[in-house]
Amino acid sequence: MPIRTRALIIGLAGPATQAAGITWEALHLATAHLDIALTPRHIAFEPGFLVILVGFLVSLVCVPLAIEVARATPEDVALPQLGAVPERHDRIEPDRRGIFGGAE
Amino acid sequence: MILLAHIGDYWFVPAPLESHHWFGAGFLFVGVLLVAESLAGGVWFRSRLRAAIWPAGAMFMGEGLIVVAALDPAGRVIHFSVGLLVLVAGWLELRYRLGLASRFSTDVVVVPALLGSGFEMGVIHAHGAMMAAASHVALGLTATGMAGVRVLQARNPSSFALYLSMGLLVITLALILLVFDPGG
Numbered sequence: 613m614p615i616r617t618r619a620l621i622i623g624l625a626g627p628a629t630q631a632a633g634i635t636w637e638a639l640h641l642a643t644a645h646l647d648i649a650l651t652p653r654h655i656a657f658e659p660g661f662l663v664i665l666v667g668f669l670v671s672l673v674c675v676p677l678a679i680e681v682a683r684a685t686p687e688d689v690a691l692p693q694l695g696a697v698p699e700r701h702d703r704i705e706p707d708r709r710g711i712f713g714g715a716e
Numbered sequence: 717m718i719l720l721a722h723i724g725d726y727w728f729v730p731a732p733l734e735s736h737h738w739f740g741a742g743f744l745f746v747g748v749l750l751v752a753e754s755l756a757g758g759v760w761f762r763s764r765l766r767a768a769i770w771p772a773g774a775m776f777m778g779e780g781l782i783v784v785a786a787l788d789p790a791g792r793v794i795h796f797s798v799g800l801l802v803l804v805a806g807w808l809e810l811r812y813r814l815g816l817a818s819r820f821s822t823d824v825v826v827v828p829a830l831l832g833s834g835f836e837m838g839v840i841h842a843h844g845a846m847m848a849a850a851s852h853v854a855l856g857l858t859a860t861g862m863a864g865v866r867v868l869q870a871r872n873p874s875s876f877a878l879y880l881s882m883g884l885l886v887i888t889l890a891l892i893l894l895v896f897d898p899g900g
Contacts, residue, residue: 613755618755618756621755622752622755622756625748625751625752626748629744629748656734657734657737657738658737659737659740659741659894659895662737662738662740662741662894663741663744663894665741666741666744666745666748669745670745670748670749670752673749673752673766673769674748674749674752677752677756677759677760677766680756680759680762681755681756681759684758684759687758688757688758688759689755689756689757689758689759690757690758690874691754691757691758691873691874691875691876691879692757692758692761692874693873693874694761694812694813694815694819694873695812695813695815695817695818695819695822
């Protein structure tokens with residue numbers, strides 16, 4: 613996938629999530645809250661509002677990341693090997709080498 | 717924990733459905749970030765703080781489940797054991813990402829934790845109304861799918877498709893919790 617496309621998707625992840633949350637909540641309010649008052653508890657726990665909040669938090673992480681990705685090379689966006697690398701014991705330690713660089 | 721067990725009826729304690737929404741929001745956050753992580757690749761791991769978001773999020777939600785177990789008498793053993801499994805799996809994933817543990821030693825715990833959580837949620841806890849039982853089965857199947865992806869990732873850790881699949885499965889988990897009513 614091209615770098616620009618990756619950066620664009622990452623940058624739009626937060627706003628897209630927020631848009632989904634706003635649509636969700638608008639539909640919910642239009643269908644279920646025409647006669648019922650909106651309470652603080654509703655805002656704290658209803659999925660629509662929570663998805664808007666998640667979109668905001670995702671934007672905080674993803675907008676700076678999108679800028680970094682846009683400046684990266686294709687090698688930079690390759691997935692790295694994570695985790696501890698097992699120690700190798702087949703190498704000669706530097707302090708055990710001879711005076712001319714050969715093994716003792 | 718003793719204090720938590722005695723405040724379950726107060727107004728500020730979320731009802732089961734409300735806490736499911738909070739957990740759904742938490743999983744949606746880490747799921748979207750996992751998708752972003754798969755797209756950003758090595759750039760994501762330039763920051764150790766960013767690399768720690770997913771395991772820290774999992775640990776936070778594991779602790780949350782343990783708090784739910786203390787507050788809500790219904791399904792106390794299930795919530796506590798799944799919370800503990802998620803907490804331990806998150807801690808090991810954090811060690812793996814920081815280069816302190818190998819993939820194998822992490823997966824030895826994470827894969828059985830996902831399978832165990834899937835079995836508890838999808839089989840033991842799948843009761844109640846039709847929609848609630850179906851939601852629990854869907855949660856269990858999603859956790860089992862995550863365990864499967866994790867096993868495949870051990871063979872090919874740099875696979876973009878597998879990384880993306882894990883993110884999409886976590887988003888699926890979130891949507892089940894947000895849209896349906898597993899507690900009802």
